Amino acid sequence: MTSPDRSTGPDGTAERPQEPSPHALAFIFLVVTIDMMGVGLAFPLLPKLIQGVGDFTISEAAFFNGAIAVLYALAQFAFSPLVGNLSDAYGRRPVLLIAQTGLALDYLLMALAPNLWWIAAARLVSGMFGATVSTASAYVTDVSTPENRARNFGFIGMAFGLGFVIGPFAGGLLGAIDIHLPFFVSAGLVALNVAFGCVVLPESLAPRDRRPLAGWRQSNPLAALRLLTRLPRLTPYLTCFFLVFMAQRGLESIWVLYADFRFGWGIREAAFSLAFVGLMYIIVQGFLVGHAVRRFGEPRVIGAGYLLAAVSLIAFAFVDSGGPAIVLVGSFILGAAIAEPALKSLATQLIAANQQGLLQGAIASVNSLVIILAPALANLVLANVSGPTPLAPLPGAWFLFGGGLFLLAFVVFRRARAAT
Template identity: 40%
Template sequence: MDSALPPASSHNKAAFAFIFVTVMLDMLAFGIIIPVLPHLIVDLIGGSIAKAAVWTSAFGTVYMLMQFVFSPVQGTLSDRFGRRTVILISSFGLGMDFIVMALTPTLWLLFVGRVISGICAASFSTANAYIADIVPKEKRAAAFGMMGAAFAVGFIVGPALGGFLGHFSIRLPFWVAAVLSLINFCYGFFVLPESLPPERRTKRFDWRHANPFGALVLLRRYPQVFTLAAVFFLINLAQFSLNSTYVLYTDYRYGWGPQTVGYTLGLVGLCSGLVQAILVRQLMPKLGERRMIMVGLPLCVVGYLFFGLSSVAWVFLLGIPFLCLGGLAGPPAQAMMTQQVDPHEQGRLQGALTSLASLAGVFGPAVFANLFALFISDHAPMHLPGIAFVLAAVLLTGATVLAHYAIQHFHAVPAAQPAENAAARLGSELSPVADIIAHEPVTNDQPESPR
C-alpha cells in the first residue's frame, strides 16, 4: 500500500511534524508557567499563601472546565470548517493570551487569561482529529503514541525551564510561552495543509453536537466507542491521583524535597515518553491493539499499587516502570475508537474524548486530595497515606473489565476507510516522524473492513 502512494509536496511532508510540534509546544508552554503561576498569584493578592492556594485551585478548575466545555465546540467547528483553521486560531489565541498574562497587573485579568488558555488548549481534540484524517486506521495507535510522547516531552522540559526562567523574572516564563505559541502559529500558517477536504465536512454547525453533553451523545451511538470512552475516562481520572497528591504524599511518607520530586517526575515523564514514542510502535505489529490494551491496563494497576502500598522509597520507585508501561493501553484504545466513527465526525469524537479528560480534571483532584487528607488525619478509618493511588488502582481494575468487554465485541467498520484516502492525498512521507509510522508493518489483529 505505501509504495503506491503519490509523492508528497513540501507542505504535506511537514503536516504530521507540525501536529507533533503543535502538541509538544502547547504542552511546553503550559508546563513553563506551572512553577511560577502560584507565585504570581501570591504577588497579585498581597502575599497571602493561604489565599493563593485557594485561587490556584480555582485557576486549575476553571482551566479544566473550559476544556470540558470547548473541546466539543472546537471539534465540531473543525468538522465544519476544517482542522487547519481551528488549530491556527487556537495557537494564535494562546500566544496572545500568554502576553496578556505576562502584563496583567490584577488578579481578575490573570483569571480571565486562564479561562482563555483553557479554551485555546482545547485544540488538542482537533489535533487528534487531524491525525485520524491522515493516518490509516491500522497505524493510528502508533500515531497517537507519538502524540503521547509529545505530551511527555512538554511535561519533562516545561516545568524545569519555567523554574529556571522564574529565577530571573516571575513573568519571563509567560513571555517565553507566548513566543513558543506564536512561532507555532507562524510555522503552521506557512506549512500546514488541510486534512479534511470540503466534501467530507459537515454541512452546518450544530450546537446540539457542540455542547459537551451533546457531544457525549455521539459516544452512545457507537456501542464499542461508548465502552472504550468509559475506559478512557477512568484512565484519565486515575492519573489525577498523581497530579493532586504526588508531591505531598512523597514528602509525608518519604521526606522528599522539591529536588527529589523534580527528579522522579522527570523520570516518570522520560519513561512515559519512551513507551509512547518507541514501545507502542514496536509492539503494535506483534501484539495488536486488543492485546496491547489488555497488557497495559493491568501493568498500570500494579504500578499504582506499588505507589500506594510501599512503605519505603525504593519500593515506591519500582512502581514507575509499571506505571509507565500502562501507557501502552491508551493509544490503541483511541485508535480503535476512531475506526468506529464516520470520517466527518472525527472532530466531534476527539472533542468528546477531550471533554471526558477535562471532566476528570474538574473532579479528580478534589476527590484524591481530600481522600489523602482524610486518611492521614486523626479521624481516618485507617492510616493509609497512599489511598489515592489505591483508589486509582481500583478504577483501572474496573477499566480493565470494561476494556475486555469492549474488545470482545469490537469489529472494524467501513467508516474508517476514507481516512486511508486522506493519507494517500498527503503522501507517504508526511515527515521524518510520520515516516516511522508509515513504514510499520500492518497488524492483523483486526478483521479487514468489508468492502
C-alpha cells in the same frame, strides 16, 4: 461492518490517506508540546504570580490558585467539543492556527497581568484555546492509515511527555530571572509555531468529508458525550477513558504532597520524579507503542497495559521508600502510556471520517471533566489518610482506588471485545 475511517474515491473504492509530510507532523508535534509546556509552566509559577499581583498570603494564594484551576478546566471541558465541531465543518488547518494564535495571546496576558482578574481572564482564554489537542488528534487520524495510526497517536503522547519535561524546568530557570519571563518566551514560541504552520501545514480534511456545523446543542460537552453513548460499540471505550483518566489525574494532583508525606521528598526529588514521568511517556509512546501494536495488535496491548498499570498502583500503595516507588512509577507509566494510544486507535475505527473531530473533542471533554472531579476526590482522600484521625490506616488509599479503576477498565474492555 466495515470501518468508516477512510473516504471514498469517485469510483466508490476506499482511498488510503496519504502519508503526511514530516513538516506537517512536526507542526502537530509542536502544538501538543507547547500546550503541555504551558501546563508545566503554570504548575510551579502560577501561585507565585498570584501572590505577586495581590500581596496574598500563601493560604490565600492557594485558594485563588485552586479556583482558577477549576475555571481553566471548565473552559477546556466546555470548548473541547465545540473546537472539534468547528474542525469537522471548516477543516483542521484554520482551527489549529487560530487556536494557537489565541494561546499566544493568553501567554501575553499572563506576562502583563496587573491583578488577579487579569490572570483569571488569561486562564479562561488558555482553557478555551488550549483545547486544540482534540483537533491535533483529528488531524493525525485524517492522515493516518490503520497500520500507522497507533504509532502516530504515540507521537502525540511523546509530545505530551516532552512538554511535561521541558515546561517545569524551563519555567524554573527563567522564572528565577523574572517571574514574567517564561510567559513572554512562551508567547514567542507559539507565535513562531503559528508562522511555521502557515507555511507547512496542509489541510487534512477534504471538503467532501466535512459536515455542516452542528448547533450549540451538539457542541456542548454533555451533548457530545450523549451522542457518543448512542453508539453502543463506542460506549465501553469512552467508559474506559473515564476510568483510567480518573486514576491518572487524581494521582497527578496529589503526587508532590503524597511524596512528601510518604517518602519525605522535597521539591528537588519531586521535580526529578516528574521529569522521569515525562521521559517515560516519551520512550513508551514515542518508540514502543507502534512496535507493540504491530506485533500484538491493539486489543492485547490495551489489556496488558491496563493489568500492568493496575498491579503497579496496588503495589505502590504499600511502598514506603523512594527507590521501589520510582520502579513502580516506571512500570505504571509503561502500562498506562502504551494502552492509551492503542485504545484511541480502536475508537477512531468506529467513527466516520467527518466525525473524527467530534470523537476527539468528546475524549478531551472526558479528560476535562475528570480534571474537575479527580483532583478534588484525590485530595480529600489524601487529607484524610494524612490527618490525625484517618478513617482507615491506608496512606496509599488513592493508589489502591486507582488500581481498582484500571482493573475495572480492563473488565469493561474485555467484555466489549467479547461482544464484537
